Amino acid sequence: MPPDNNASVSSIAVLLQSIEESSSDPSFVKDISQWIDALIEENKSTRTPCISFASPFANYFDESFLNISYFVIVDKLPSPEHPLFEEFIKKNNLGGITYRDTYFLLDENKDDLQYHFHELVHVLQWNILGDESFILKYFQEIKKHGYENSPIEKVALELVNLFAQKEEVNNLAYYVESRLRLST
């Protein structure tokens, strides 16, 4: 499908306006958290533990972390019924999305380890920050820096590049945590 510039400009406006409204609305994060509770409950018996990637990710993620992180392969990425998430997924043409300890990948990306790696970095960030801080920080960063330059995304993109080049990363979890502390 050819790009529709008018549509993408208006969706950016909706996204930004929606971030402003959401950040000042105390029920926003609570509603999203409850939606995530239900989503995870719904997928609990069918989601796959990431320990299945213990071997390819041995130099990057601890087995204890992979044991409590999960993925689900889907035809459509799940989204709360909120314009912030719906516009975000559509606008960035996402191939995967993380909610707390579980990420969802489109079927076409299921065999691509780089997608799994990228979303696992987000699971780690989400573990460190918790629902409220992760959600607000994530969208505030995107508003301030744009999607690819937002610190949360940048760390994931950088680490995936190192993985793709088979470069070892010493204490990845600590690195991710210190980068979260550095960014505002």
Ligand SMILES: [Zn+2]
């Ligand atoms: Zn990402």
